[in-house]
Amino acid sequence: MSNEISLIQIFKILKRYLVLIAIITITVATAITIVLSVNSKPSYVASAKIIINNSYGDNILTPSGNINELNYTTSVIPTIVDLLSSNNDFLDNVSENAGVRISSASMQSMISYKYSDTSKIVVVTVSSGSKDTTSKICSAYTDTAPDFISHYNLGELQFVDSFRTPRESSTSTLKIALSSFVLVLAVTCGVFLIIGFMKERFVTENTDLSGRYNLPIIGTIPSFNGDSVTSDSEEDESREK
Numbered sequence: 001m002s003n004e005i006s007l008i009q010i011f012k013i014l015k016r017y018l019v020l021i022a023i024i025t026i027t028v029a030t031a032i033t034i035v036l037s038v039n040s041k042p043s044y045v046a047s048a049k050i051i052i053n054n055s056y057g058d059n060i061l062t063p064s065g066n067i068n069e070l071n072y073t074t075s076v077i078p079t080i081v082d083l084l085s086s087n088n089d090f091l092d093n094v095s096e097n098a099g100v101r102i103s104s105a106s107m108q109s110m111i112s113y114k115y116s117d118t119s120k121i122v123v124v125t126v127s128s129g130s131k132d133t134t135s136k137i138c139s140a141y142t143d144t145a146p147d148f149i150s151h152y153n154l155g156e157l158q159f160v161d162s163f164r165t166p167r168e169s170s171t172s173t174l175k176i177a178l179s180s181f182v183l184v185l186a187v188t189c190g191v192f193l194i195i196g197f198m199k200e201r202f203v204t205e206n207t208d209l210s211g212r213y214n215l216p217i218i219g220t221i222p223s224f225n226g227d228s229v230t231s232d233s234e235e236d237e238s239r240e241k
Contacts, residue, residue, distance in 0.1 A: 013196030032180040049161035098140035138163035
């Protein structure tokens with residue numbers, strides 16, 4: 001038998017266990033969806049847009065000056081974001097100004113950034129399990145971030161779209177159900193494929209040998225009655241009689 005696995009073999013095995021796969025997938029995916037939906041906690045999210053401004057003097061009024069500023073800004077944005085997202089002093093200052101007792105490590109996980117290589121705008125998102133906490137962090141961040149970056153002479157931070165009232169954002173039940181269904185379906189199909197290919201390795205009938213390996217049958221094993229075996233001499237004697 002060839003060691004290569006064809007799509008036809010895979011489909012045949014999946015078709016053979018289709019009912020079991022469907023029952024297991026639906027049952028397990030439904031259970032996972034119920035458990036995760038009950039235990040999932042909502043988070044309160046607020047976002048703002050920051051523009052990074054830099055100045056080159058009078059050159060900024062020329063087309064080449066505008067291009068140079070954009071190139072510089074987009075190259076320095078990763079540095080600015082890295083400072084804002086990982087500097088413990090900045091994160092501690094935000095926590096202190098917000099009046100919340102949150103460690104810098106926890107604060108780092110609450111604030112995320114998104115930016116493009118061709119834009120001067122950075123989107124800042126703050127999220128936590130409390131609407132009041134999110135609102136306080138947003139306010140403290142707005143007051144703290146511009147002065148912190150200007151201290152490093154990396155540019156000027158300007159909020160072009162301020163933080164708004166935090167909104168509730170929880171993982172929808174539909175997303176949980178779809179993710180669970182896809183995951184369970186993939187695992188179940190994989191398990192039954194392994195079982196199917198393992199069963200095909202065993203020969204269950206003598207006809208399987210010729211059919212599977214394309215070998216001719218040159219003889220068969222004779223059947224014996226009980227444990228008695230007749231010798232050649234005894235057969236000759238019986239013929240003479």
